[in-house]
Amino acid sequence: MLRKLRPALGALRVYKNPFVRFLDYFGFIRREKHLQIALRNGLKLWIRAGTSDFAIADDIFNYRVYDRALMHLTGGQVVIDIGSHVGMFAMAAAARGATVLCFEPLRENVELLNENAKLNGYERRITSHCLAAAGATGVVELFIERANTGGSTRFPSIHPEWQGNEGVSSITVPCVSLHDILQRHDLKICDCLKMDCEGAEFEILQSAAVEDLRRVRMMILEYHPVSDIRHIKARLEDLGFVVHLSGNPRILFAAWPALEVPETPTSRSPTVGVIRRALIGDKALMDILCCPKCRGGLSQAERGLACSACDVTYGVVDGIPVFAPAETQGHDVRVNAIKWKEFWEGFDWEAQRESYLLANLPHIYSHLGSIQPRDWILELGSGPSYLSFDLASKGIHVVSIDLDISVLQNAKENFSKHGREGHFVQGSIYRLPFKERAFDASAGIGVLEHARDIEIPIQELFRVTKDGGYTFQTVPHLSFTTFLASSIRFGTIPHVPVLEQLVSLVHMKILGMRYMRYGYEESYTYGFLEKVFRRAGFASVDVGLYDYNQTLWRNRKQLAPFFYRLIRMKFVGLEPFSDIAYARSVK
Ligand SMILES: C[S@@+](CC[C@H](N)C(=O)[O-])C[C@H]1O[C@@H](n2cnc3c(N)ncnc32)[C@H](O)[C@@H]1O
Numbered sequence: 384m385l386r387k388l389r390p391a392l393g394a395l396r397v398y399k400n401p402f403v404r405f406l407d408y409f410g411f412i413r414r415e416k417h418l419q420i421a422l423r424n425g426l427k428l429w430i431r432a433g434t435s436d437f438a439i440a441d442d443i444f445n446y447r448v449y450d451r452a453l454m455h456l457t458g459g460q461v462v463i464d465i466g467s468h469v470g471m472f473a474m475a476a477a478a479r480g481a482t483v484l485c486f487e488p489l490r491e492n493v494e495l496l497n498e499n500a501k502l503n504g505y506e507r508r509i510t511s512h513c514l515a516a517a518g519a520t521g522v523v524e525l526f527i528e529r530a531n532t533g534g535s536t537r538f539p540s541i542h543p544e545w546q547g548n549e550g551v552s553s554i555t556v557p558c559v560s561l562h563d564i565l566q567r568h569d570l571k572i573c574d575c576l577k578m579d580c581e582g583a584e585f586e587i588l589q590s591a592a593v594e595d596l597r598r599v600r601m602m603i604l605e606y607h608p609v610s611d612i613r614h615i616k617a618r619l620e621d622l623g624f625v626v627h628l629s630g631n632p633r634i635l636f637a638a639w640p641a642l643e644v645p646e647t648p649t650s651r652s653p654t655v656g657v658i659r660r661a662l663i664g665d666k667a668l669m670d671i672l673c674c675p676k677c678r679g680g681l682s683q684a685e686r687g688l689a690c691s692a693c694d695v696t697y698g699v700v701d702g703i704p705v706f707a708p709a710e711t712q713g714h715d716v717r718v719n720a721i722k723w724k725e726f727w728e729g730f731d732w733e734a735q736r737e738s739y740l741l742a743n744l745p746h747i748y749s750h751l752g753s754i755q756p757r758d759w760i761l762e763l764g765s766g767p768s769y770l771s772f773d774l775a776s777k778g779i780h781v782v783s784i785d786l787d788i789s790v791l792q793n794a795k796e797n798f799s800k801h802g803r804e805g806h807f808v809q810g811s812i813y814r815l816p817f818k819e820r821a822f823d824a825s826a827g828i829g830v831l832e833h834a835r836d837i838e839i840p841i842q843e844l845f846r847v848t849k850d851g852g853y854t855f856q857t858v859p860h861l862s863f864t865t866f867l868a869s870s871i872r873f874g875t876i877p878h879v880p881v882l883e884q885l886v887s888l889v890h891m892k893i894l895g896m897r898y899m900r901y902g903y904e905e906s907y908t909y910g911f912l913e914k915v916f917r918r919a920g921f922a923s924v925d926v927g928l929y930d931y932n933q934t935l936w937r938n939r940k941q942l943a944p945f946f947y948r949l950i951r952m953k954f955v956g957l958e959p960f961s962d963i964a965y966a967r968s969v970k
């Protein structure tokens with residue numbers, strides 16, 4: 384009952400005249416009669432009665448099977464739409480400002496697609512190509528069935544109901560490979576590849592070269608029972624994509640980690656630039672944010688935070704601005720993001736808080752110095768943001784930034800549950816989306832080591848710190864302990880010549896980062912840390928052992944005193960066994 388009710392209720396929500404939907408459903412309208420229907424989101428569509436056209440409109444606008452991709456699209460992005468049918472997805476993408484290249488083999492569909500583009504004023508954003516897509520450019524045989532306007536396929540076995548159906552015939556159509564699409568349109572980056580091509584998705588993705596797939600920032604496709612989708616998933620994951628598979632409907636969504644947003648669309652999510660994204664009502668945060676690309680100011684726009692100079696709009700998800708997608712993240716950062724995402728998935732915020740409170744907070748505070756209630760403090764790579772939470776409890780303005788948005792959503796929810804006020808931002812430490820001198824202080828616990836070039840985030844920290852302000856950071860210390868316990872086992876890369884090359888060779892080149900527990904991670908000597916903070920401009924730099932409650936022996940009580948002495952042991956002025964270093968630097 385409910386299964387029948389949902390589409391019916393959905394029709395009320397989606398179509399301005401849902402009655403037509405019902406008439407078509409029950410076959411009361413003459414077959415193939417062209418109908419112009421209006422959607423509540425403002426789009427208009429030409430469709431053919433008695434065909435699968437209405438069902439496809441339902442998929443896109445009622446069941447929103449592509450929302451997961453649509454919600455990331457903004458002005459100026461480029462979308463490749465393979466199997467564009469009469470352009471319903473293309474229009475949804477164009478409504479969000481994207482430029483869409485459509486590939487559709489059936490002439491009748493292309494004609495209607497062009498009409499639809501015109502009807503909505505998107506002739507300039509949507510271009511159509513009467514072509515199929517396939518593993519290689521050439522020609523292919525397509526099986527077609529008249530009423531199933533979106534079902535034409537090279538693999539008729541995906542439509543068991545076609546067996547013995549006299550209306551099924553075949554035609555030969557020209558086709559194009561993904562490589563040639565990218566090449567012909569001179570696309571360095573494709574922001575979204577959408578495919579609904581009745582089984583051809585497998586060979587398109589299997590035969591695509593790695594360099595071509597790397598150009599695709601996000602893909603969403605309907606897959607068909609032609610081959611095993613898990614092979615495709617594995618291939619994409621090897622390339623650094625975060626991949627989500629759903630079985631009903633059969634959708635694969637893959638994206639570069641920084642783009643990936645965990646939530647599946649809800650009723651709030653934005654099909655087609657219609658339902659607005661939540662804007663940030665956080666005026667204080669708006670005052671210190673800037674565009675991470677050009678560092679210019681941002682303004683609230685319909686779809687998020689806009690930088691007019693760069694002509695980009697950064698999305699806002701659950702009140703959290705999302706900045707990192709604007710950057711091209713390196714492979715190391717992408718692996719990092721995947722590993723942290725997995726680490727934070729299902730993380731029990733409440734249960735872990737106590738131990739963080741005991742293990743870290745006293746030691747962090749012993750270095751932070753005096754903090755005034757009106758200070759602005761940045762917690763870098765904040766994860767669950769426990770430090771931010773504690774600072775917020777003291778009435779301090781805290782901004783928590785992390786690459787992983789789901790851990791921030793989790794933290795944000797817990798902040799509000801406890802009545803604490805925080806500011807959350809998704810972004811990368813490589814390009815902080817904050818204005819110069821925005822913060823009185825900053826802290827990062829176990830974060831900088833994930834940067835391949837630690838100088839960059841330190842320069843960023845210098846830029847966002849007020850004169851006289853300071854930053855407190857902890858990172859793995861390059862010592863015997865970390866070499867044995869982390870470098871060999873987990874590929875923590877010692878930041879000194881020779882060892883650096885050796886561990887990188889083994890863990891990155893040979894083992895493909897497989898055993899690197901949090902992705903890319905380095906360890907540093909005290910001397911190097913001091914130098915690098917000074918080089919970035921910090922005046923006084925204090926480095927030493929981060930005396931937190933070491934996890935190494937938390938569960939081995941008898942050994943604790945031994946380890947405790949070991950890590951503090953000094954030998955010709957060095958601490959050869961200490962495992963975590965801190966650096967506190969004043970601007
Ligand atoms: C060791 S965790 C620390 C979490 C938190 N500071 C704490 O003490 O619980 C490192 C965090 O850094 C984040 N991170 C890693 N690389 C990052 C990058 N390039 N930009 C922003 N955050 C990053 C990860 O997502 C992860 O949440």
Ligand SMILES: [Zn+2]
Binds near residue numbers: 675678679691694
């Ligand atoms: Zn900008």
